[in-house]
Amino acid sequence: MNETLKAARLDYSLLRPYWKTLCFIILMPVIYTGVARSLSAGISFEMCMLGVTASYTFAISEKNGMERLYGALPVARRHLVFGKYLLICTTGLLALGISLVTHTAVLKALGETVHAWEIAVSAVLGFFLYTFYVVFQLPAYYKFGAVNGKMVQFIPVTGYLLTLILLPRVDLNSSALAAALGRPGMLAGAVLLCCAAAYVISIVVSVRIMKNKEV
Amino acid sequence: MDNVLEVRKLSRSFPGFQLKDISFTLPKGYIMGLIGPNGSGKTTTIKLILNMLKRDGGEVRILGMDNIAEEKAAKAELAVVFDSNYFCEAWTAAQTETAVSGFYENWDTNRFHRLLEQFHIDPTKKVKDLSRGMQMKLMLACAFSYSAKLLILDEPTSGLDPVSRDELLTILSGYIEDGEHSVLFSTHITGDLERAADYITYINRGSLFFTGGKDEFVDSFRIVKGGPEDLTEEIKARLIGLRTHPTGFEALVRTEELERLKHASVKADKNRSVQGNGDSALPAYTSVLKKPSPVDSWTVEPATIDEIVVFTSQEPYREKGRIR
Numbered sequence: 001m002n003e004t005l006k007a008a009r010l011d012y013s014l015l016r017p018y019w020k021t022l023c024f025i026i027l028m029p030v031i032y033t034g035v036a037r038s039l040s041a042g043i044s045f046e047m048c049m050l051g052v053t054a055s056y057t058f059a060i061s062e063k064n065g066m067e068r069l070y071g072a073l074p075v076a077r078r079h080l081v082f083g084k085y086l087l088i089c090t091t092g093l094l095a096l097g098i099s100l101v102t103h104t105a106v107l108k109a110l111g112e113t114v115h116a117w118e119i120a121v122s123a124v125l126g127f128f129l130y131t132f133y134v135v136f137q138l139p140a141y142y143k144f145g146a147v148n149g150k151m152v153q154f155i156p157v158t159g160y161l162l163t164l165i166l167l168p169r170v171d172l173n174s175s176a177l178a179a180a181l182g183r184p185g186m187l188a189g190a191v192l193l194c195c196a197a198a199y200v201i202s203i204v205v206s207v208r209i210m211k212n213k214e215v
Numbered sequence: 216m217d218n219v220l221e222v223r224k225l226s227r228s229f230p231g232f233q234l235k236d237i238s239f240t241l242p243k244g245y246i247m248g249l250i251g252p253n254g255s256g257k258t259t260t261i262k263l264i265l266n267m268l269k270r271d272g273g274e275v276r277i278l279g280m281d282n283i284a285e286e287k288a289a290k291a292e293l294a295v296v297f298d299s300n301y302f303c304e305a306w307t308a309a310q311t312e313t314a315v316s317g318f319y320e321n322w323d324t325n326r327f328h329r330l331l332e333q334f335h336i337d338p339t340k341k342v343k344d345l346s347r348g349m350q351m352k353l354m355l356a357c358a359f360s361y362s363a364k365l366l367i368l369d370e371p372t373s374g375l376d377p378v379s380r381d382e383l384l385t386i387l388s389g390y391i392e393d394g395e396h397s398v399l400f401s402t403h404i405t406g407d408l409e410r411a412a413d414y415i416t417y418i419n420r421g422s423l424f425f426t427g428g429k430d431e432f433v434d435s436f437r438i439v440k441g442g443p444e445d446l447t448e449e450i451k452a453r454l455i456g457l458r459t460h461p462t463g464f465e466a467l468v469r470t471e472e473l474e475r476l477k478h479a480s481v482k483a484d485k486n487r488s489v490q491g492n493g494d495s496a497l498p499a500y501t502s503v504l505k506k507p508s509p510v511d512s513w514t515v516e517p518a519t520i521d522e523i524v525v526f527t528s529q530e531p532y533r534e535k536g537r538i539r
Contacts, residue, residue: 006317013314017305060303069301071267073318074290215267 003075007083008090010073014060015087025049026095033103034110039118043126044163046099047092051133051156054088058146067215077210085138085203092130096123117184124188131195133159135202142209218276219243219365219397225263225273232421234259237273239416239426241365244394246387248412248429249401250520252528256421257401261369264399265295278364291319294358298370300350304343308336308353312360319361330356348379355386366390366398372407380404384411405520415520419528429520436518437473440465445513450476456526467518467526 015022029049033042061067070080100123104114133156140152170177180187220241227234234256241247249257262268264275266282275282277289302311308331316322331338334352342350351371358366366387372380384407390396402408408415408429415432417424425432436455442463451457453476456467468476518526 009317010314013306013310014303016310017303060305064303065297065299065301066303068267068295068297069315071262071265072290072293072295072301073315074287075318076287212269214269215262 003079004082004086007075007080008087009083011057011084011087014057014066015091018056018060022053022091025053026098027102029099030102030106034106037107037110037112039100039103039107039114040122040125042103043096043099043122044129044160046095046103047126047130047133048156048160050092050095051130051137051159052153053091054134054137055141055146055150055153057084057087058141058149062146071215077213078207081142081203081206081210085199085206088134088138089199092127092134096126096130099126120184120188124191128191128195129159129163131198135198139202139205139209142206142213217242219278220247220264220399221274221276222260222264223274225260225275226271227259227263227268228271229259232256232259234263234418234421237418237423239423241397241399241414243364243397244391245413246391246398246400246411247414247416248405248408248520249399249416249418250403250405250408250524251418251424252524253403254420256418257403258369259421260418261295261367261399261401264367265290291361292363293365293367294361294363296351296354296358296366296368296371298373299347300342300345300354302342302350302353304341306342307339308342308345308356309338311342311353311357315357316360322361324360327356327360330359346379348375348382351375351379351383352386355383359390362396364396366396368398368400368402370401370403372402372404380407387411403524405524408520417524417527419524424527432523433517433520435470436523437468437470438465438516438518438522439468439473439476439513440516441513456529458526467522473515 026046026049029042029046032045033039036042061070100119103122104119107114136155137152140149143149218240220239222240223238225234225237232254237256237260239247249260251257259268263270263273264277264282266286278292280289280292282289303314306314312324312327316324316327328338331353334349334356336345336349336353336356342353345353368387371383375383387398387400388411391398400408400412412429414427415429416426417432425435440463443459443461446459446464453472454466454468458465
């Protein structure tokens with residue numbers, strides 16, 4: 001098995017005992033979608049909630065003194081980092097997929113019309129927000145640990161509040177926005193590229209921190 | 216490969232503490248005790264071996280492999296058990312296997328379950344519900360399931376009751392029986408080493424005090440006990456450690472020093488007994504020479520590892536006891 005997959009599996013096994021909490025976090029924002037009657041608003045909230053869970057594996061391993069186990073395992077430190085990012089990214093995508101289905105179903109049940117483009121926009125927005133919630137958090141957790149670095153846990157909440165404040169101020173009639181929305185494929189591609197670049201930079205920083213880290 | 220572990224001139228500095236020039240080798244098929252008082256550098260040495268801390272200098276070879284350049288291959292051949300559990304407490308014993316087994320190519324699931332049975336560990340029980348001794352056994356079960364050639368234990372017996380400690384030592388003795396496995400065992404409970412260890416590496420305040428066979432280590436020292444009037448400055452200077460009480464003294468000496476100590480004692484006794492000079496002193500000299508030396512009345516006993524560590528940790532004597 002690939003080293004990265006092994007490391008991701010180890011981190012997954014840390015989360016597995018907490019699957020009920022994770023299910024609650026994934027499904028709870030449905031209520032918000034129902035109240036706000038907006039798929040993108042619900043997905044933003046969902047990603048904020050999920051972004052907070054990025055610290056879970058760090059907190060669990062810190063609580064159990066597992067850095068000693070990580071130190072003894074025959075696996076390169078960079079692979080431990082890759083594994084963590086793989087798990088967190090996969091969790092985000094999975095939760096996003098589940099949310100898009102459940103939130104859409106709830107909106108439809110409430111009599112709202114949900115267009116395909118709305119689902120696509122919510123998906124790209126959700127992935128973008130989740131990426132930016134986690135790429136700043138993870139290096140901080142590697143550097144300071146989940147307890148000392150808990151301040152960064154507020155990044156998703158801050159991001160969500162900023163989204164709430166800034167989105168209404170966007171001029172929907174601006175030519176730049178019109179041009180961007182006129183090429184939705186290119187816009188989505190640019191956003192995904194931006195997310196990929198953010199992940200790469202975050203991983204490089206985390207690997208560097210991890211390589212110099214002493215347990 | 217005769218040595219499973221070779222540590223050469225290992226050094227690391229921290230603010231207020233320095234581990235300097237630690238060198239020792241652990242031959243295949245033996246148990247080595249890594250001893251020293253609290254804060255002497257035992258755990259630091261182990262962490263440097265595991266590359267969990269970065270060394271300032273020196274070299275570590277595990278089964279001939281460099282612990283940094285060939286870290287992954289080296290770690291695949293070793294297992295580590297720390298003084299407390301390092302598995303997720305929410306895992307069951309069986310889930311622990313699922314999480315860890317993937318990292319080891321030669322993991323034997325049947326063996327793991329046999330070991331759980333042998334150690335009376337319920338696979339469905341959560342790690343947090345296991346006693347400290349059982350958690351230790353779970354870590355050992357994992358270590359034995361991939362036939363780690365070198366087992367490193369950091370203070371494994373601290374916090375264990377005597378029964379669990381005895382069980383652990385029995386397990387370790389069984390582990391090295393085939394001559395293919397070795398154990399590096401850090402502890403400050405030296406009684407465990409009297410029973411289990413073949414070799415001793417003694418570190419004190421970051422410096423290597425002794426490394427070699429356990430019997431050689433124990434034979435190198437003797438405990439002497441004498442009356443309060445027997446102590447002179449010259450005798451004191453030859454002692455490695457000293458404890459005085461109203462009825463006499465108890466001291467640690469190097470075995471080879473015993474004879475010299477006897478001469479020093481006779482000289483001291485002459486000086487004390489013969490008070491005149493010339494002819495008037497002659498009868499006194501003669502009587503002193505006929506008198507048995509005070510050393511003859513001292514009790515000389517073999518020293519235990521515990522006594523050696525306690526006496527050699529005393530500030531004025533630390534350097535004098537150093538063997539190599």
